[in-house]
Amino acid sequence: MAIKTAQEYRQRVAKLRPKLFLGGKRVEKLSDHPVTRGVVDATALVYDLTIDPRYADIMTAKSHLTGETISRALHIHQSNEDLFKRLEMARLSSQKLGTCNYRCPGNEMLPSLAATTWEIDRDRGTVYHRRFNDYLRYAQENDLVVSGSVTDPKGDRSKRPLQQDPDMYVHVVEKLTDGIIVSGAKQHTTGAYAADENLILPGISSRKQEEDYAVAFAVPNGTPGVTYIAQYNAYSVERECENDPRTLGNPIYGQRETCLIVFDRVFVPWERVFMCGEVEYTQKFITRFAKTHRMNCGGACKVGFMDLIIGAAVLMAEYNGLAKAPHIVQKTTRMLQLNDTSLACAIAAAHFGSEDPPGSGVYMPDETMGNIAKLNTNDGFWEVMALAGDIAGGIVATMPSEKELENPETREYVAKYLKAAVPAKERMRIARFLQNWVAGLHGVGTFQGSGPSQSEYVSIYRVADLEGKKKMALDLAKTA
Ligand SMILES: Cc1cc2nc3c(=O)[nH]c(=O)nc-3n(C[C@H](O)[C@H](O)[C@H](O)COP(=O)(O)OP(=O)(O)OC[C@H]3O[C@@H](n4cnc5c(N)ncnc54)[C@H](O)[C@@H]3O)c2cc1C
Known part of the structure; x- marks a missing residue:
């Protein structure tokens, strides 16, 4: 098996x-x-x-x-x-x-x-x-x-x-x-x-x-x-x-x-x-690896991470009694937009992918769409982190240990002052979960992992059909 x-x-x-x-x-x-x-x-x-x-x-x-x-x-x-x-x-x-x-x-x-x-x-x-x-x-x-x-x-x-x-x-x-x-x-x-x-x-x-x-x-x-x-x-x-x-x-x-x-x-x-x-083949090794890696790492793996961040931010908004506040709804929608744009580009990379090289039987994602998926994520992930931190509040950075809820000298204070629309324990658990995302290693990790933005810009420009676009513009301009 x-x-x-x-x-x-x-x-x-x-x-x-x-x-x-x-x-x-x-x-x-x-x-x-x-x-x-x-x-x-x-x-x-x-x-x-x-x-x-x-x-x-x-x-x-x-x-x-x-x-x-x-x-x-x-x-x-x-x-x-x-x-x-x-x-x-x-x-x-x-x-x-x-x-x-x-x-x-x-x-x-x-x-x-x-x-x-x-x-x-x-x-x-x-x-x-x-x-x-x-x-x-x-x-x-x-x-x-x-x-x-x-x-x-x-x-x-x-x-x-x-x-x-x-x-x-x-x-x-x-x-x-x-x-x-x-x-x-x-x-x-x-x-x-x-x-x-x-x-x-x-x-x-x-x-x-x-x-x-x-x-x-x-x-x-x-x-x-x-x-x-x-x-x-x-x-x-x-x-x-x-x-x-x-x-x-x-x-x-x-x-x-x-x-x-x-x-x-x-x-x-x-x-x-x-x-x-x-x-002569080293560039091909690297480019083909990057095609696959940027579609997956940028446009799918980090989308899964952002799903978790968005979920935790919405929970915090609910726990704070703010789920329906108009600016929270708007910020949540913005996070969804950023996340799903990355996913859409990854799906496009799979859809427009092709056999590379022809005859090999191996399919590779579309290079432009895969790189754009990663580039969108490089920008979007920072913004999603910032919006989640904005929605959740300072507790994500400043909260005491959940162990205080068992400390006879502090448990009543912590239970009293950290509760909101839910008991302190629930709120603290999600705040700690969010802290792991918005106040830790994931920002730089997401940006650099599978290559920083400059690597994607270089790839996107290299394969862009600028001559084709110039011709389209000229054809129409001449007709006018
Ligand atoms: C969480 C995480 C997981 C990873 N997992 C893997 C893995 O499993 N396998 C793997 O092989 N790699 C992995 N990486 C490595 C990742 O691909 C690299 O971090 C990334 O390619 C950047 O390389 P670097 O860290 O050496 O930074 P650098 O290459 O030093 O880049 C830093 C900055 O310098 C710029 N720069 C670099 N060289 C030049 C130059 N010659 N001219 C002008 N500007 C330049 C870059 O554009 C960037 O802005 C991982 C990275 C992270 C953060």
Whole structure:
């Protein structure tokens, strides 16, 4: 059976031994640590959603390799309908988790790999596509979690890889008969330490002389030479200090957890190398990954997050006795407009998507619409955060702990002065939930994740048919 259960995933995680550091200390067991446990629990929920018959249409697909039913997290889009279901998976999992579906970034690399390895083999007679299909079949049959890394540390952004410390971009340092040795690092990788496999794609469009940087490969979690250094912030400290869900904004699943992955002379067998030196194709890898990622991450995943923010803001308005106040209704409608505009662009990206490259069998979202979905979200998410904070009131920033409701010296005061149209406890719980969204990491996380606005502007301008628009204008102007 190609679909595994949450329990089977947890059993695999129990055997994982990533060399992982968090807050300056080694993490031994992912399921025991209060921060990394959230990643495991979130991923386990994705497995639960996958076997839930209510979501089967969204969460599963038919493998084009084996014909078996598989998790959509390991599927290669074969049609526009597949693209649409993929974005629905992102939206659904965000609504259910309030954090990352940690199977997403890896999943978004798989179609890019399928399409681009096919193209390199067609043009160059290489065997990357056969290797990739063998790897994909292995991942599908075992229903593995695959993380996706494209973002290099980059160092001085004004310099190319060969003009600075060469490890600022992942690259090949040695070629052997049975594989390659790679060094460098990837930054911000979502959930990589709790994944079975780590997929690595080039993060820069390589040029001649930069062949060593044109490398795509996969390694299993725990491969010698790989070190994971987890993100660490106020929310990490909060989870380390508190096991009490009343003090946490997203009690079970927590923040979106990422890490720096360091590759210190890591051996990768040829069977797991999907590009090595073909600089002309690095841009294609990146562009195809970005097409899928921006449709899903920008126009669907964050739409699921905004659904949660809007829901919590409306609850706060009701709890404050203001649900029908005209400006609250107007601000709520504005939040809906921003959210649904992003979703509409993502749906358009799926609808106008096409086989890319022709003959490969792989469908990719429309580049313009996917980028616009992400761009709208970059702007809209900030505004939704601001409106939710406006509606909810200062309590989102200033509230005391819910534990005061059990403190004999304060409980009566807190119950009395924090109640509104509902008891204090209900109001405080939703205020804490909202605090997690509007006063935390999600603003920058949403803006930067899958690329800041400038990346989308560049893509949109690059593919725009400005000549066609100029001609339309000229044709009409001449007629007049
Ligand atoms: C929550 C979260 C999850 C993420 N998950 C993943 C993941 O799973 N896998 C993955 O690979 N990546 C992931 N990312 C990385 C994400 O794609 C990057 O953060 C994003 O692409 C920006 O890169 P950066 O952070 O290095 O910022 P920078 O590239 O340093 O960008 C900062 C600013 O500098 C500008 N800039 C950068 N370079 C130049 C230049 N040469 N010239 C002019 N301006 C420039 C940018 O436009 C931007 O305004 C994640 C990020 C976040 C925040």
